[in-house]
Amino acid sequence: MPATPRRVTQRDIARLAGVSQATVSLVLNNRADADVRIAPETRDRVLRTIAETGYAADPVARRLAARFNRIIGVFTYEPAFPSGSRDFFHPFLLGIEEYAERAGCDLLLFTSAPVIDGRRRIFHQDNRLRLADGCILLGREIDAAELHRLNRDGFPYVAVGRRDDAGGPVPYVGADYATAVGELVGLALARGHRRLAYLNTDLTAESSADRRRGFVAASTAAESARHLTTVAAGADAILDDLLAEGTTVAFVEDFATAVALELATRRRGLSVPGDLSILTLGDPTVPVPSDLAFTGFRIPREEMGRQSVEVLAGVIDGSAVGVQQRLLPCQLVEGDTLGTP
């Protein structure tokens, strides 16, 4: 029982200004269509009354009547203000907030989403999804069933990161990993590398698949281009494998793995990039201490955040035609870990 002492409504304004509630609404919304006209003096009177009372429209009623709110939902599959992967997701949120502010939108964080079967769920009893005009989905892995449902319900949304179809194409703003990895491969080939290896981590996420695809497509000119799975394999075992096969450059999906690999190499008295080049394929997802500047690329996270809001706004107001899918270029980083074989 919030001690709400009857707030000011349009009806109050109407009574004070001697007009109807409808007129107040029309004035507020600046309606000046052909079939709706308000005399200037009436308009002024209403506006003055509004100013005097400090009236502000009830966003709830507004939304119920007009089905539109200027509120953007943000669903994060990890905590929105995370401690662990904080540094990775923070830039996305930064961009989202920046554009939302510019667009005059508020952000609704669905922190109440419960974790079921080890994963946060959008659709739970009592979800507040529809309070927002649309929503942005953030997280490494997004549940396909939930995308299906969003598509089916026709609820406007945009995923941050490319997503496979889920009962229809999924609108997204992603990073062009395939191209970025391809460019790195090109760089390595140009330096004379011929025996490449790609170190997998994840096997399901789209971002992972895109990187692999880029690697495969670009490494046709190589003598050998192998895949290794780093899951549950120690850095030393991997290093053994690489050296045994005469690999000269490793493309490492997971940043932490790259750091561990470099450490293992150094422990054997070998050097990076003297004996082995190591390339990273994106920013660290967990904070990893390393004073080494890896060669690789950077994900345009902030820009992805910004553009996801931009795209969503277009979808909501109907100005966007068709399904919106954008891939932004990654930025190559020239570090110290790519040498000659």
Added chain:
Amino acid sequence: MPATPRRVTQRDIARLAGVSQATVSLVLNNRADADVRIAPETRDRVLRTIAETGYAADPVARRLAARFNRIIGVFTYEPAFPSGSRDFFHPFLLGIEEYAERAGCDLLLFTSAPVIDGRRRIFHQDNRLRLADGCILLGREIDAAELHRLNRDGFPYVAVGRRDDAGGPVPYVGADYATAVGELVGLALARGHRRLAYLNTDLTAESSADRRRGFVAASTAAESARHLTTVAAGADAILDDLLAEGTTVAFVEDFATAVALELATRRRGLSVPGDLSILTLGDPTVPVPSDLAFTGFRIPREEMGRQSVEVLAGVIDGSAVGVQQRLLPCQLVEGDTLGTP
């Protein structure tokens, strides 16, 4: 025009289950009062229909009718995901999010609040404040006029950080700066310091006033306890002043100033804490590079965030009686910058 294809409503459920809309609502809300009864078989039928259709209550309509939402507004006088002072405000948000998740609440970030006269405003045309059940105010300086208005409107809110009265007492969860500074003064006195100086920054914020109060109250046993204002004064000028007066320990409000002062001291060939002890009064508000471990105290930011949501929840549901004001203890940090005079 969001292509919303008519969502499922209680009326649809009612029609399918052969009951009235009111009955559906009653079942959903688990009402079993004396004057409202639903036969078990009816209840089951309704629940089954709900499950089949995947119905979820419209939070907007719910709020409009029931005036209560499980949404907590968060108003930040700085950007919520800031880059500059990010490290300072982040822990508050972390705590807020953590408790909100536990309480099953969503968070509404008022990113749309416009900047007027160099300050963000809660109350602007079209503010979405009332969408939330209550709100949390975060920021170094909070506009007193807006607090007045919140009080007048009876809108539930809690400030993070102690606030002076503004048209009535302000509910808050703050840090007990006075006690913390007092303890530091006690520490210095125990080490034999007798000539103390307090370096001011801000003159208006409550957090600043509290620190000063703690200093004054605790330093009665000192030979001299002076105030210096660091605004617009260079570190060298301050150092001159301190040395001229034979000051042996400086209590520095602003972290960056402490760093600058230490640097200036070292540049003169003097040492900290050999020639001058420097104590800090809280965490850095902007990232300052320093490899020195200052003696001072830490603000329980995360806990403040958590408890502010807890307090707000109590205010909203009416379980809290009277105005809620909490001061949490700060944690003393034994660093390397307090020596003997």
Added chain:
DNA sequence: CATGGATACTAATACGTATTAGCGATCGAA
């Protein structure tokens, strides 16, 4: 003076839920 067309509004309704007063049916007791 009738007609038509602007002009300036208002009445009514929709949005989807929660709440409350009240109604018909059934049952037990007098």
Added chain:
DNA sequence: TTCGATCGCTAATACGTATTAGTATCCATG
């Protein structure tokens, strides 16, 4: 048989806004 009492539910209404159809008034024109 009648009079409550209880049970199980529904009708009606409120919440505060946006929208649309429609109405009353006025003015110009033929």
